[in-house]
Amino acid sequence: xxxxxxxKSPDHPALNRCAGFISDGDCLILIEDGVYCAATNDSSTLxxxxxxxxxxxxxxxxxxxxxxxxxxxxxxxxxxYEGFVTLSTEQTxxxxxx
Amino acid sequence: xxxxxxxxGGPYTSxxxxxxWHFARAVLTRGHEIYRxxxxxxxxxxxxxxxSPPQDEVNLHEAWRLLAVxxxxxxxxxxxxxLRRGILDQTEASRYEKPLGNVEAPFIISGxxxxxxxxxxxxRTMTFGS
Amino acid sequence: xxKLLFVQSHPPHGSLFGQEGLDAILAxxxxxxxxxxxxxxxxxxxxxxxxxxxxxxxxxSVSYQALHDYGVExxxxxxxxxxxxxxxxxxxxxxxxLLDATELAAVLRDYDGILDF
Numbered sequence: 145x146x147x148x149x150x151x152k153s154p155d156h157p158a159l160n161r162c163a164g165f166i167s168d169g170d171c172l173i174l175i176e177d178g179v180y181c182a183a184t185n186d187s188s189t190l191x192x193x194x195x196x197x198x199x200x201x202x203x204x205x206x207x208x209x210x211x212x213x214x215x216x217x218x219x220x221x222x223x224x225y226e227g228f229v230t231l232s233t234e235q236t237x238x239x240x241x242x
Numbered sequence: 243x244x245x246x247x248x249x250x251g252g253p254y255t256s257x258x259x260x261x262x263w264h265f266a267r268a269v270l271t272r273g274h275e276i277y278r279x280x281x282x283x284x285x286x287x288x289x290x291x292x293x294s295p296p297q298d299e300v301n302l303h304e305a306w307r308l309l310a311v312x313x314x315x316x317x318x319x320x321x322x323x324x325l326r327r328g329i330l331d332q333t334e335a336s337r338y339e340k341p342l343g344n345v346e347a348p349f350i351i352s353g354x355x356x357x358x359x360x361x362x363x364x365x366r367t368m369t370f371g372s
Numbered sequence: 373x374x375k376l377l378f379v380q381s382h383p384p385h386g387s388l389f390g391q392e393g394l395d396a397i398l399a400x401x402x403x404x405x406x407x408x409x410x411x412x413x414x415x416x417x418x419x420x421x422x423x424x425x426x427x428x429x430x431x432x433s434v435s436y437q438a439l440h441d442y443g444v445e446x447x448x449x450x451x452x453x454x455x456x457x458x459x460x461x462x463x464x465x466x467x468x469x470l471l472d473a474t475e476l477a478a479v480l481r482d483y484d485g486i487l488d489f
Contacts, residue, residue: 165477
């Protein structure tokens, strides 16, 4: 099972590319500019992942710094760096997208 | 659990170094072990001891140095990536007849074998890039 | 760990990711079984006939031909990525295995660790 990390906004092809590689049991954490992926109205890619019950997380410090705290898709879970570490221990490996 | 953290982004060019530093601190706070931090590609710029950001901005070089000294961590920078970017310790500076080196302990210049060794022997590898 | 996957996602010459990624692959091959996955524009690293003299950039791509001698036999790319770039395997200096989306995801699962460039 893979922890996918994504650090690019939805303007970048990374989100769409990474979605095709996410299998059941994997999870996705949006970090740095990746948190913007959870702040748009029209991300069918992100919504499809959520419909598949892929857990999607946003790093809280990145969300706060960008003024997005009240602008995120409510299905996305906020976590801190320690939560990020815990996710990485729960998954067997990680893959970086960006 | 043992972590290898790979830093591929340069400080003040991308957020990668800052994210990696926060992650490294959280690894230790959670009671895990950092097997090694490996700086590759533009990540080697973190080792530049001449970094002098304004006082109201985080000094990433100093942040890494303190984290390493306080927790006895290995900060390894790739020799090939470092030399071509002008990141040299005193030994390399003398070898290449440069007026000064800009890398000191706890940053250590070593080879890519340290990256591969880390991926093999750590339980988890986490990469931060630009 | 038994097998390590290197992922090359950047085209050559615009950055050093490809060249330094290849250096890491060659280093890795001395220690462990390695595979390489070319994703998106990363496949351009394998394009034939790169002429770098005028640019004064290093044509590191030719070193991919030596991967076989280093024991790196598993090269993968996305069939869709090739098609989208108007490429076929005949345009490439080595021949990766073309995979569909399901097979690509399986490659990520199959390897014990992943290094991204």
